[in-house]
Amino acid sequence: MWPxxxxxxxxxxxxxPEPREPPAGLPGPxxxxxxxxxxxxxxxxEGHWRPGARxxxxxxxxxxxxxxxxxxxxxxxxxxxxxxSERSGNRVLIHAACPRALALGLVPGMAITQARxxxxxxxxxxxxxxxxxxxxxxxxxxxxxxxxxVVALAGEATLLLDLTGVAHLFGGEAAMARRLVRLLxxxxxxxxxxVADTAGAAWALAHHGADAVxxxxxxxxxxxxxxxPPEALRIGxxxxxxxxxxxxxxxxxxxxxxxAPLVRRFGARLALRLDQALGHAPEPLDPVVPPxxxxxxxxxxxxxxxxxxxxxxxxxxxAELGEALAGAGRGARMVALVADRVDGVPQRIAIGLxxxxxxxxxxxxxxxxxxxAIDPGYGIDALTLHVRRSEPLDPQPVGEAIDxxxxxxxxxxxxxxxxxxxxxxxxxxxxxxxxxxERSVTRASPLDPPGQPxxxxxxxxxxRLDRAGPLPPWHARWPRPARLLTRPERLDHxxxxxxxxxxxxxxxxxxxxxxxxxxxxxxxxxxxWKRLSEVHGSRDYFRVEDEAGRRYWLFRRGDGERAETGxxxxxxxxxxx
Amino acid sequence: xxxxxxxxxxxxxxxxxxxxxxxxxxVLPVGIAPIDARLADGGLRLDALHEAAGASADxxxxxxxxxxxxxxxxxxxxxVLWVVRRRDLFAPGLAQAGLSARRLLYAEARDDDExxxxxxxxxxxxxxxxVIGEVRRADMAATRRLQLAAEGGRxxxxxxxxxxxxxxxxxxxxxAAVTRWKVAPTPSAALxxxxxxxxxxxxxxxxxxxxxxxxxxVEACDETGRCALPADVAGRTAAARxxxxxxx
Numbered sequence: 001m002w003p004x005x006x007x008x009x010x011x012x013x014x015x016x017p018e019p020r021e022p023p024a025g026l027p028g029p030x031x032x033x034x035x036x037x038x039x040x041x042x043x044x045x046e047g048h049w050r051p052g053a054r055x056x057x058x059x060x061x062x063x064x065x066x067x068x069x070x071x072x073x074x075x076x077x078x079x080x081x082x083x084x085s086e087r088s089g090n091r092v093l094i095h096a097a098c099p100r101a102l103a104l105g106l107v108p109g110m111a112i113t114q115a116r117x118x119x120x121x122x123x124x125x126x127x128x129x130x131x132x133x134x135x136x137x138x139x140x141x142x143x144x145x146x147x148x149x150v151v152a153l154a155g156e157a158t159l160l161l162d163l164t165g166v167a168h169l170f171g172g173e174a175a176m177a178r179r180l181v182r183l184l185x186x187x188x189x190x191x192x193x194x195v196a197d198t199a200g201a202a203w204a205l206a207h208h209g210a211d212a213v214x215x216x217x218x219x220x221x222x223x224x225x226x227x228x229p230p231e232a233l234r235i236g237x238x239x240x241x242x243x244x245x246x247x248x249x250x251x252x253x254x255x256x257x258x259x260a261p262l263v264r265r266f267g268a269r270l271a272l273r274l275d276q277a278l279g280h281a282p283e284p285l286d287p288v289v290p291p292x293x294x295x296x297x298x299x300x301x302x303x304x305x306x307x308x309x310x311x312x313x314x315x316x317x318x319a320e321l322g323e324a325l326a327g328a329g330r331g332a333r334m335v336a337l338v339a340d341r342v343d344g345v346p347q348r349i350a351i352g353l354x355x356x357x358x359x360x361x362x363x364x365x366x367x368x369x370x371x372x373a374i375d376p377g378y379g380i381d382a383l384t385l386h387v388r389r390s391e392p393l394d395p396q397p398v399g400e401a402i403d404x405x406x407x408x409x410x411x412x413x414x415x416x417x418x419x420x421x422x423x424x425x426x427x428x429x430x431x432x433x434x435x436x437x438e439r440s441v442t443r444a445s446p447l448d449p450p451g452q453p454x455x456x457x458x459x460x461x462x463x464r465l466d467r468a469g470p471l472p473p474w475h476a477r478w479p480r481p482a483r484l485l486t487r488p489e490r491l492d493h494x495x496x497x498x499x500x501x502x503x504x505x506x507x508x509x510x511x512x513x514x515x516x517x518x519x520x521x522x523x524x525x526x527x528x529w530k531r532l533s534e535v536h537g538s539r540d541y542f543r544v545e546d547e548a549g550r551r552y553w554l555f556r557r558g559d560g561e562r563a564e565t566g567x568x569x570x571x572x573x574x575x576x577x
Numbered sequence: 578x579x580x581x582x583x584x585x586x587x588x589x590x591x592x593x594x595x596x597x598x599x600x601x602x603x604v605l606p607v608g609i610a611p612i613d614a615r616l617a618d619g620g621l622r623l624d625a626l627h628e629a630a631g632a633s634a635d636x637x638x639x640x641x642x643x644x645x646x647x648x649x650x651x652x653x654x655x656x657v658l659w660v661v662r663r664r665d666l667f668a669p670g671l672a673q674a675g676l677s678a679r680r681l682l683y684a685e686a687r688d689d690d691e692x693x694x695x696x697x698x699x700x701x702x703x704x705x706x707x708v709i710g711e712v713r714r715a716d717m718a719a720t721r722r723l724q725l726a727a728e729g730g731r732x733x734x735x736x737x738x739x740x741x742x743x744x745x746x747x748x749x750x751x752x753a754a755v756t757r758w759k760v761a762p763t764p765s766a767a768l769x770x771x772x773x774x775x776x777x778x779x780x781x782x783x784x785x786x787x788x789x790x791x792x793x794x795v796e797a798c799d800e801t802g803r804c805a806l807p808a809d810v811a812g813r814t815a816a817a818r819x820x821x822x823x824x825x
Contacts (some may be wrong), residue, residue: 010736039687101758287656329664374644408654408655408656408702408703408704408705409704410682410704412702412703412704413658413698413699413702413704413705414682416698416702417684417695417698417699420691420694420695420698421684421685421686421687421691421695425684425685426682426683426684426685427682427683428678428681428682428683429671429678429681429683430678431668431678437669440669441667441668441669446682446683473678474668474669474672474673475669476672476673476800479672479773480667480669480672480673481640481667481670482640482643482644482647482667482670482671482674483636483639483640483643483665483666483667483670484665484666484667484670485665486664486665516764517764517765517768517772517773517774518771518772518773519769519772519773525631543773544773545764545765545773547764548635548763548764549761549763549764549765549776549777550635550638550762551637551764551765551776552637553763574667574670575604575636575637575639575640575642576640576644576670576762576776576796577635577637577640577641577642577645577762577776577778577797
C-alpha cells in the first residue's frame with residue numbers, strides 16, 4: 001500500500017505523473033511537518049528485557065488481505081485499478097496493488113500479463129522502491145522530531161516507535177495512536193497501529209491483527225501473539241510455508257513446542273524472532289537521526305541601522321557559519337540571511353551557490369551585494385544565517401601547487417554573475433546528437449563541462465580496438481554558421497533550379513543578393529522519432545556567398561522531387577562570418 | 578602554510594623591484610607577421626581591452642567580427658566568458674573557429690550597463706582567458722572601467738561593438754580600447770571547382786594606442802582560431818624576398 005499511496009499522494013500534489021521529491025539534504029527551517037510521506041503504523045508494546053518500555057510500530061503492509069484495513073477511499077474508487085510493476089529476471093510482476101485491484105484478486109507477485117488478461121483497463125505504473133524507501137525515511141525523520149525520539153525503519157512500509165515515556169505527552173497510548181492515524185490519513189496514507197510490549201509483538205499485531213488500531217495491554221502480548229499466524233513473527237515466506245505444511249497455523253502452537261527440534265529444523269532465526277516477540281531476547285532499534293539545521297545568529301543590544309554595521313556582522317557570522325558547516329562536513333548550496341527588525345518585520349535575503357561551499361569570504365561577499373535589499377527600519381536587533389540547502393562536502397586540500405598553477409575555479413564567478421542575472425542567465429552549450437541544427441545544441445549547467453565520464457571498459461572490450469577516440473559531437477568540416485536565427489526567415493524572389501541547385505538570387509530583409517558561389521545541398525531529414533509530423537519532411541541546406549563576399553546559410557523545404565517532403569519555400573537560417 | 582595573499586604580496590614586491598622597462602606585457606600574437614609588426618606591442622595585449630565591429634550593420638559583417646573575436650579568444654589560454662544580449666550564437670559554428678564548447682561559458686545580460694558590469698566581474702576573477710561582450714552603446718567611462726579591470730591580469734577583454742539603428746559608425750565615439758578593429762567579409766578564395774573557398778575578411782585596424790592603423794585582407798579563422806594571409810599575397814612577399822636576396 002505504501003508505494004501505491006505514495007504515488008497517489010504525489011499525483012495530488014503535483015501535476016506530472018510521478019514527481020520525485022527533492023533529495024533530502026538538510027531541509028530548511030523547521031516546517032511544522034515536512035512534506036514527507038505517510039504510512040501506516042502499528043504500535044506495540046514493550047518487552048521484559050526493558051521493563052516499562054512500550055513500542056509503537058507503524059506499518060503499512062497492505063490493508064489488503066483484511067477487510068478491516070484502509071478501505072478504498074472515494075476518490076480512488078472512481079479510477080481504474082492501479083498496479084505497480086517491477087521486473088524480476090525477465091518477468092514483469094506486480095509490486096504493489098491498490099485496494100480495488102486487490103479486491104479483484106490481483107495480488108503482488110502475480111505476473112502483469114496475467115493481471116492484464118484478467119482485468120481490462122488496468123492502470124499500470126513502474127514501481128520506484130528506492131523512492132518509497134526514501135519517502136519512508138523522511139516520514140521517520142519527521143516522526144522523530146515530533147512524536148518519539150526513537151523511530152526505526154522496519155522493512156518496506158513499517159516504522160517502529162519507542163513510546164517509552166512519550167505516550168502521556170499525547171494523552172495516552174490510545175489517543176496517540178488515533179492522532180497518528182489521523183495525521184497519516186491527512187497525508188493520504190492508511191495506517192495500522194499496534195501498541196505492545198515488544199517490537200516483535202507490535203509488528204505482528206499491526207500486520208496480522210484484526211483492528212486498524214490495536215492496543216495490547218501490558219503483559220498480555222504472549223496471549224495476543226498466540227492467536228496470530230506464524231507469519232506474524234517476521235520469518236520468511238519459506239519458513240511460514242513450511243510451518244503451514246506441518247499444520248502449525250497459530251503462533252501459540254509454536255510457543256508450546258520444544259525449542260531444540262525447532263531450531264534444528266528451521267534454524268536459529270525462527271527461535272530468535274519468537275524470543276524477540278515474547279521479550280525473551282533483546283531487539284535493539286537503529287533510530288533514524290533527523291537532519292540538523294545549521295544556523296548561526298547574533299542578537300544585538302543596540303539595534304543595527306547601517307549597511308556598514310550589517311556588513312561587519314555578516315562577515316563575523318559567515319565565519320561562524322563556515323565553522324559550523326565544516327563541523328557537519330557539509331557545504332552550503334543556499335544561504336539565507338534573516339534580519340529581525342525591532343518592529344517585528346523580518347527582512348530576508350537568500351543567495352544560491354553554484355557549488356557547495358563553506359568559504360566564509362565568498363558567502364559574505366555574495367550576501368553583501370544584496371545588503372541594499374534589507375530595510376533596517378527602526379533598527380535590526382538580530383541577524384541569523386540559515387543554511388537552506390546543503391550538500392556533503394569533504395575537507396578540501398589546500399592547492400598543492402602553491403605557484404597558482406591549479407586550474408581556476410569558476411564557481412565563485414558563476415555565483416557572482418548569478419546574483420546579477422540568476423542561474424537562468426548562465427549556461428554552457430552542450431552537444432545533442434541531432435542533425436537538425438536548432439536541436440544540435442542544448443543548454444547545460446554552467447559548471448559541468450559537457451561530456452559524461454565514461455564507465456571504465458573491460459580489458460576485453462571490443463571498443464578498446466578503436467584508437468581514434470569518440471567522434472566529436474559536431475562535425476568539424478560541415479559548414480555551420482556563427483549565428484543561427486531563432487526562427488528561420490522566409491526569403492523572397494528566390495531563383496533556383498530544381499531539384500538540387502543553389503539559388504541564383506534571393507531577397508532577405510528587403511535586400512537583394514546575387515549568389516556568386518555556393519556549396520550544397522546538405523540534406524537534413526525530419527526526426528520522425530521526435531515528431532511524427534516530420535516523417536516525410538526534409539531540408540536542403542546551402543552555403544551561399546553573394547557578390548560582396550557575405551556568406552549565408554539557406555535552406556529549402558523539401559527535396560525538390562516529392563511534394564510531401566516540403567513546399568519548396570526558401571529560408572535563411574544562419575549567417576557565416 | 579602557503580597563504581595566497583602573502584604569496585601575491587611577495588610577487589608584487591618582486592615585480593616592483595624589477596625595472597619597469599624590463600617588464601614585458603603579456604601579449605597574444607595575431608600570428609600574421611605584417612599585422613604583428615604593425616601592432617605597438619607585437620601582438621594583442623592580454624591585459625587590455627580590444628574592440629571590433631562589423632564594417633556595416635549587415636548581419637554578415639557582424640558575424641565576421643564575432644568570429645574574429647572568437648578566434649582571438651580561442652587562442653587565449655583558459656575558459657572564456659561570453660556575455661550576450663541575444664541568444665543567437667551557434668556553438669557548432671564557434672567550435673569551428675577553435676572556441677570549443679568546453680571552454681565557453683555564456684551569460685545573458687538584460688542591458689548594456691549590466692553587460693559591462695558582468696564583463697568587469699569576469700575580468701576581475703582572473704581565472705578566465707578571455708571575456709567577450711556584445712554591446713550597442715558603451716561610453717568612454719564604461720570602456721575605461723573595463724580597461725582598468727583588465728590591467729594587471731591575463732584576461733583579454735574583447736568588446737564587439739554593434740551598429741545602432743541610426744547607422745552611425747560604432748567605432749567613432751571615443752573609447753579606452755587599446756586596439757579597434759573593423760571586420761568585413763570579402764569574396765572567398767577562388768577554388769578550381771565550384772564551391773565556397775576559405776572565407777576571407779578585410780581587417781581594418783582603425784585605431785591603436787601608440788601605433789598606426791592599417792588594413793589587410795586575411796583568411797578567416799581555421800579550427801584552431803588562427804587567421805592567415807591569403808596564399809597569393811603571402812606568395813608575393815616570399816617571391817619578393819627571394820628577389821631581394823638574389824639582388825643582394
